[in-house]
Amino acid sequence: MTDGNRRAARSPTRSKYAPAQLDESEILRRGLETFAELGYAATTVRELARRLEVSHNFINDRYGSKGDFWRAVVDFALLDDQNEFDHRLAESRDDDERLRGVIVQLYRRSANASAMNRLLADESTRDSDRLDYLHERFIKPFWDSIEPTINRLIAAGRIPQVPPHVLYTAITGPALALAQDPVADRLNPAAAPAAKQDRKSMADTLSSLVLHGLLRPCRQ
The missing domain is CATH 1.10.10.60 (Homeodomain-like)
Structure with missing residues (x-):
């Protein structure tokens, strides 16, 4: 052999x-x-x-x-999200509750999806067919579902009248930033590592902060 x-x-x-x-x-x-x-x-x-x-x-x-x-x-990462948002919108009693419910849900979902957040943040800066896919399949359906609520809140004077992309950034930008654990650890070195903190609590704190700035008090 x-x-x-x-x-x-x-x-x-x-x-x-x-x-x-x-x-x-x-x-x-x-x-x-x-x-x-x-x-x-x-x-x-x-x-x-x-x-x-x-x-x-x-x-x-x-x-x-x-x-x-x-x-x-x-x-695989995003397909079920819109059904959850639609359910939250359908079960809410008024526009204030609808917007609050969707933003809280978005932030809680994002707090435990750091890989998807990084991918979305990266692809959103590139004019590509992949961004077209994300827009048609996920970004546009999400925005279309909450835009009537936002428009009614704008008409009621609850939300400032600014271009849609500015509102989109104001709502989704902080959610994507929940993936930035290394920055959080440097800004707050005395705390436990961000990845090991209560992610739901972190998401709820951030969503409350954003909603406080976005929604004006109801007119009496």
Whole structure:
């Protein structure tokens, strides 16, 4: 037997990594963490395969392309959110309660979704087809659902009349900032690490602060 045959006998023919041993949700969760950490451009199919411990052609075989995998990741992270917002809007009694309920829910959701926050913050600065996808699938439906409430509150003098993108930034910007734990730790070094603090309490404090500045008191 030649040396080459001996090596072949010892090493069965297979890809560098075995087929995926992870369930779908874990595959997508790891994909989300990778895109959030590295950004889309720097996230290669090879790097995704390494982190998923799969063969290099796994992403293309199962999802079609890196772009298709990115869309699957985003759908996994955000697809149920709008149903929750719609439910909150439907069960509220008035516009004040509707807006408060949605913002509190948004901030609580964001407090425990740092990877998605980083991805959204990064993609929102880039004019790309990925931003088009985020806008059509998630950003626009969210804004369309709360815009009638906001318009009525503006007409009632409860919210200042400013351009929609300014209001969008005022509402969503602080929620995305909940992912900035390293900054929080530097600003408040005496406290416990931000990642280990009560995330719900942190979200509620921030949403109360934002709502206090956004909503003027009711006219008597």
